[in-house]
Amino acid sequence: MTDISEYPDIPAELRQRMLDFYRHLHANPELSMQEHATAAFIEAHLDTLGIEHFRCGGTGVVGVLRNGEGPVVGFRADTDGLPIQEDSTVDYRSTARGTLADGTEVPVMHGCGHDTHVAALMTAAEVLAADRDSWSGTLVLLFQPGEETAAGAQAMVEDGLWEKAPQPEIIYGQHVMPGLAGTVEVVSGPAMAYADSWKVTLYGEQSHGSQPQDSIDPIVLGAHIVTRLQGIVSREIGPRRAAVVTVGTFHAGLKENIIPATAEFTLNVRTMEDDVRESVLAAIRRIISAEAAASGAPEPRIEELYRFPRNLNDPDATAALAEVLRGALGAENVLDGEPRMGSEDFGTLPGALGVPSVFWFFGGFDAATVESGTMPVNHSPRFVPVPEPTLWTAATAALAALRSRLGS
The missing domain is CATH 3.30.70.360 (Alpha-Beta Plaits)
Structure with missing residues (x-):
């Protein structure tokens, strides 16, 4: 296991690039299984990093970062938006439109924060691609479409994901939630319904x-x-x-x-x-x-x-991850969470292999909003996480999880 304290913070230049990623993704959401421009945006970034990649499940993108002998570890970020008319004042708010399967034209918004997930994983991939001397093994980057309709993970599996990509020994994932930015919640066992x-x-x-x-x-x-x-x-x-x-x-x-x-x-x-x-x-x-x-x-x-399948966090892997996150984020910022009745199709990906997984939550709002009693929830037209420290927390948590399993 790698000692997280050996590695520097995400540099300012990369944090600015992560913010740019986030703003672009937030302003340009796409409906489930229609994430064509999003997939192309991700692929272009992987190309700049020299990371091999392939399409899977239609608009899914799988990146494979190989770095010698060592463990294979997966990390998933979902990419789709929702048919919601955004109600915010940010200068990168969405004015996008999309078409549902029945032909109805609708507004589209990243009303569940998947833009933060993608931006954080793109950033983690950039850090690891630039710092290959500090780790060894293989990272499988899973940019999954269609989470909101429970179609995307299954589509990737049915499209031969685990025949085309190296098979991880563990898969991680995370999700932004109403809560204080800078904190994460970890749940052992059943995490989502x-x-x-x-x-x-x-x-x-x-x-x-x-x-x-x-x-x-x-x-x-x-x-x-x-x-x-x-x-x-x-x-x-x-x-x-x-x-x-x-x-x-x-x-x-x-x-x-x-x-x-x-x-x-x-x-x-x-x-x-x-x-x-x-x-x-x-x-x-x-x-x-x-x-x-x-x-x-x-x-x-x-x-x-x-x-949607149940999200079941492996108890041993969850306990190890919680310890790693305490070291990376500070013990006071790692909270013991409770199972949520919300649902995710993340569990389909490790379930198809029978490997353990851990899925955690990170907060997306400043203290004033949290304490106001009017904090927006996922799928609200006002669900626009504050960029910082939300993005830094998500990228740091992803890096900590990955470094803890990849060889040193």
């Missing part, structure tokens, strides 16, 4: 609003289902076990005096444990089917929209 998203179509019998007796009303049916679903967590799952069931959309009908033939809603489920996940999903199916039968309606259609 499973997420399952479904679309449910309910079928009824259309009729005039004045003749409800001739209808099977899918809106009433849907209302019963939505209400009943909220009893799963409160009445079927033990109070010490985590689960969330959210109905996020409900659409039905075209006119107030027509009982429609169909209704549609989408739901999202978060769980931390395998058996809880299975129980919740089974209960949802049971309720949907039973309420349809109670209404005399046909069996509803259930479609899976996407599924």
Whole structure:
């Protein structure tokens, strides 16, 4: 293991370049699996560093920095933005537009901070490429598309990622979160939840609003289902076990005096444990089917929209990383975090190999914002992390993690 204290801080010139990376990425976000310009921007930087690279999973970029014999270590940064209209006053705010899969034109913003992830990893790669005498081994840089839709990591794996790239012995990742810039949170074991998203179509019998007796009303049916679903967590799952069931959309009908033939809603489920996940999903199916039968309606259609894996941090690797980060950032800046009900597809990458991984969080806001009670959260139109010390912290944490595993 390399002694982190042997290595200097990120020099001022490189910190300015990292800020430029961040500003460029923030001003030019792209939607999930459409990150074409972002991928080209990353590739151009890798070219300047002499790092070999290849496309994977469509708009994913994999860089491979070989430096003699030694361990193979991976690090992942996600690259996609979100369909959000930015509400900020920074001079690098996004005015970008994009097109969803259904053809809808939308504003695009890096509303989850993936721009900080990419800028930090590009900077860490530059430090290691310029300082090859201090380490040995192979670094696999995973610039992953499509995290927001759970499509990107799986696309890279299915595109032969681990046949094309050296197989790491461990993979690291990190994510900016609401919190004090300059601090990181480390969680051992389950760090982020499973997420399952479904679309449910309910079928009824259309009729005039004045003749409800001739209808099977899918809106009433849907209302019963939505209400009943909220009893799963409160009445079927033990109070010490985590689960969330959210109905996020409900659409039905075209006119107030027509009982429609169909209704549609989408739901999202978060769980931390395998058996809880299975129980919740089974209960949802049971309720949907039973309420349809109670209404005399046909069996509803259930479609899976996407599924996120659980993020599971290896306990031994996490403990070692926490110690390394304390040395790099100061013990007072390394916090013991708690599992989050948010989700990530990061776990797909190490899961495909069966290797350990560690995924941690870093804060992105100054003390005044943290203490104001109005700190923006991820996916907010105001989620714009302060550049410093956010970027320095992320790049330093990445370097500390990588140096701790690469040979000296």
